[in-house]
Amino acid sequence: xxxxxxxxxxxxxxxxxxxxxxxxxxxxxxxxxxxxxxxxxxxxxxxxxxxxxxxxxxxxxxxxxxxxxxxxxxxxxxxxxxxxxxxxxxxxxxxxxxxxxxxxxxxxxxxxxxxxxxxxxxxxxxxxxxxxxxxxxxxxxxxxxxxxxxxxxxxxxxxxxxxxxxxxxxxxxxxxxxxxxxxxxxxxxxxxxxxxxxxxxxxxxxxxxxxxxxxxxxxxxxxxxxxxxxxxxxxxxxxxxxxxxxxxxxxxxxxxxxxxxxxxxxxxxxxxxxxxxxxxxxxxxxxxxxxxxxxxxxxxx
Amino acid sequence: xxxxxxxxxxxxxxxxxxxxxxxxxxxxxxxxxxxxxxxxxxxxxxxxxxxxxxxxxxxxxxxxxxxxxxxxxxxxxxxxxxxxxxxxxxxxxxxxxxxxxxxxxxxxxxxxxxxxxxxxxxxxxxxxxxxxxxxxxxxxxxxxxxxxxxxxxxxxxxxxxxxxxxxxxxxxxxxxxxxxxxxxxxxxxxxxxxxxxxxxxxxxxxxxxxxxxxxxxxxxxxxxxxxxxxxxxxxxxxxxxxxxxxxxxxxxxxxxxxxxxxxxxxxxxxxxxxxxxxxxxxxxxxxxxxxxxxxxxxxxxxxxxxxxxxxxxxxxxxxxxxxxxxxxxxxxxxxxxxxxxxxxxxxxxxxxxxxxxxxxxxxxxxxxxxxxxxxxxxxxxxxxxxxxxxxxxxx
Numbered sequence: 001x002x003x004x005x006x007x008x009x010x011x012x013x014x015x016x017x018x019x020x021x022x023x024x025x026x027x028x029x030x031x032x033x034x035x036x037x038x039x040x041x042x043x044x045x046x047x048x049x050x051x052x053x054x055x056x057x058x059x060x061x062x063x064x065x066x067x068x069x070x071x072x073x074x075x076x077x078x079x080x081x082x083x084x085x086x087x088x089x090x091x092x093x094x095x096x097x098x099x100x101x102x103x104x105x106x107x108x109x110x111x112x113x114x115x116x117x118x119x120x121x122x123x124x125x126x127x128x129x130x131x132x133x134x135x136x137x138x139x140x141x142x143x144x145x146x147x148x149x150x151x152x153x154x155x156x157x158x159x160x161x162x163x164x165x166x167x168x169x170x171x172x173x174x175x176x177x178x179x180x181x182x183x184x185x186x187x188x189x190x191x192x193x194x195x196x197x198x199x200x201x202x203x204x205x206x207x208x209x210x211x212x213x214x215x216x217x218x219x220x221x222x223x224x225x226x227x228x229x230x231x232x233x234x235x236x237x238x239x240x241x242x243x244x245x246x247x248x249x250x251x252x253x254x255x256x257x258x259x260x261x262x263x264x265x266x267x268x269x270x271x272x273x274x275x276x277x278x279x280x281x282x283x284x285x286x287x288x289x290x291x292x293x294x295x296x297x298x299x300x301x
Numbered sequence: 302x303x304x305x306x307x308x309x310x311x312x313x314x315x316x317x318x319x320x321x322x323x324x325x326x327x328x329x330x331x332x333x334x335x336x337x338x339x340x341x342x343x344x345x346x347x348x349x350x351x352x353x354x355x356x357x358x359x360x361x362x363x364x365x366x367x368x369x370x371x372x373x374x375x376x377x378x379x380x381x382x383x384x385x386x387x388x389x390x391x392x393x394x395x396x397x398x399x400x401x402x403x404x405x406x407x408x409x410x411x412x413x414x415x416x417x418x419x420x421x422x423x424x425x426x427x428x429x430x431x432x433x434x435x436x437x438x439x440x441x442x443x444x445x446x447x448x449x450x451x452x453x454x455x456x457x458x459x460x461x462x463x464x465x466x467x468x469x470x471x472x473x474x475x476x477x478x479x480x481x482x483x484x485x486x487x488x489x490x491x492x493x494x495x496x497x498x499x500x501x502x503x504x505x506x507x508x509x510x511x512x513x514x515x516x517x518x519x520x521x522x523x524x525x526x527x528x529x530x531x532x533x534x535x536x537x538x539x540x541x542x543x544x545x546x547x548x549x550x551x552x553x554x555x556x557x558x559x560x561x562x563x564x565x566x567x568x569x570x571x572x573x574x575x576x577x578x579x580x581x582x583x584x585x586x587x588x589x590x591x592x593x594x595x596x597x598x599x600x601x602x603x604x605x606x607x608x609x610x611x612x613x614x615x616x617x618x619x620x621x622x623x624x625x626x627x628x629x630x631x632x633x634x635x636x637x638x639x640x641x642x643x644x645x646x647x648x649x650x651x652x653x654x655x656x657x658x659x660x661x662x663x664x665x666x667x668x669x670x671x672x673x674x675x676x677x678x679x680x681x682x683x684x685x686x687x688x689x690x691x692x693x694x695x696x
Contacts, residue, residue: 057512075365082369115358
């Protein structure tokens with residue numbers, strides 16, 4: 001069965017009529033992930049884009065065909081822990097799943113997520129990383145990369161976007177020693193699907209999937225280029241696609257001949273002002289991260 | 302034969318909770334609540350306690366774990382103090398507005414700064430408008446009994462609200478007393494298992510919890526929440542009466558009166574300081590002065606009718622607060638009492654503040670307070686600035 005056939009055989013768990021922006025690849029990622037996780041799932045969507053598009057619902061209407069709730073911005077993982085613990089207690093196997101943005105995961109929600117990972121709580125945590133608080137008009141998060149314009153790291157005569165690098169969340173989550181961690185991209189759907197399937201089968205702790213998602217509205221590019229942008233992110237080595245399973249790292253998409261980082265950066269508005277110096281800093285960051293990842297993967301073999 | 306054990310307040314609370322068979326317990330240690338968490342851990346380690354225990358990384362997560370568990374259908378319990386409650390404020394507020402019958406004991410402790418770990422209900426009184434039921438108790442027996450009653454009140458279908466059983470840090474949490482421990486079978490007969498009917502996250506019956514909600518619906522939610530608080534007044538009394546009948550200990554529901562039959566001068570108290578106030582009342586009665594006291598047990602819902610009934614014939618009232626309301630020159634309970642009796646002819650009501658940060662409110666101080674109340678009654682003197690009750694030698 002082809003991937004397309006397989007996906008067509010799964011029911012869509014997201015209701016029709018939700019209000020994501022044109023070309024939103026986060027919505028695509030969410031629909032895909034929930035199709036694979038299936039109806040035996042309780043999903044938490046904290047404040048962020050996917051809450052904002054009314055996946056949870058509006059007034060007395062719900063946006064999902066499965067149980068869904070808004071956690072607080074900062075307690076997604078611990079609320080899911082509570083749900084999962086009760087179902088484990090009564091002997092029912094239910095997927096307790098987060099679909100949370102980078103702000104709710106890397107910033108405000110980090111403590112709760114780290115706690116759940118350390119305790120080995122058996123939840124599935126999917127973080128969609130669009131590098132900022134996009135639902136409220138693109139404010140910086142700790143996942144925003146160096147040089148990026150955001151409404152709270154603006155570009156002016158004295159400032160040139162964000163001054164620090166992106167937090168390396170996937171590696172931090174892997175360092176917790178959880179049974180499964182993976183990065184994914186909607187530009188590489190078969191890989192993403194396989195990873196959600198693996199996460200679904202984890203029964204001995206937290207599974208974390210970090211999906212690199214672009215945002216047409218916030219990042220500033222034409223909406224039809226949504227998938228191209230995230231593919232360029234991968235192909236420039238800016239968004240490495242790898243997994244950490246049973247203590248071993250594996251590179252899933254080995255980018256042997258990367259495209260120029262400048263190409264990737266200049267394909268959208270949020271980086272259009274970045275200087276050669278900032279590009280060099282970003283290149284250094286990307287190279288160092290990639291080399292480190294290669295070493296981790298090599299020593300894992 | 303009665304099963305009497307010598308227990309400190311935290312141990313009494315732990316036993317009360319365990320007898321109530323919570324499905325999920327999540328608690329983060331904080332002084333003076335810490336021994337309670339230790340008791341749970343030991344009881345689980347020894348196989349005595351059959352609850353799922355989660356060791357969260359903060360109080361914020363403790364309340365969040367229980368919020369999730371309660372949404373899944375679990376009976377839940379936790380406890381905290383002071384800064385822990387403050388850190389919990391975000392999910393604390395939300396547990397009540399989601400109408401989740403979580404039981405949380407608050408071991409009352411001062412808020413910093415200055416740094417203090419000692420007693421005082423400033424922590425829980427500050428969040429009195431977050432929608433939880435709050436019951437304040439006087440001794441360790443009442444801690445144990447009310448922890449059991451708390452589940453029955455919170456889970457009542459006409460209530461469905463989270464509840465705090467509040468007790469003074471160190472004075473009760475670390476002081477030992479003889480406490481009668483009910484048998485498990487007796488508690489089972491009193492407290493049936495929790496079966497949620499109003500909200501449940503279950504793939505078999507998909508439901509969305511907390512979709513974005515416009516003001517017209519939100520106001521309806523608030524209206525229902527306030528009605529549930531009104532219902533709680535009745536339910537607290539009913540549960541008290543049933544408990545009294547089954548276990549022989551009556552706490553009078555919302556307000557406990559002491560020597561109030563013909564009382565003209567009345568002290569109003571909250572929590573463990575009631576003990577020394579009772580002695581002051583006894584001493585005054587010995588001199589022939591008609592004194593009494595009322596102990597406010599339920600601060601939320603506030604027993605407006607009962608308070609009016611008890612105070613309507615008073616010549617003067619004194620309210621003892623172990624807390625402050627910044628921006629007023631009084632404590633918080635004083636304001637509650639004044640609001641409650643606002644439809645009565647003005648009765649001289651003296652606000653007192655003392656016992657902050659674990660300071661002792663001695664019988665002498667209570668006698669001093671009662672003397673001021675009698676004087677205010679005789680002079681028909683209306684006041685609204687707190688008298689400080691201070692042990693002079695310590696300052």
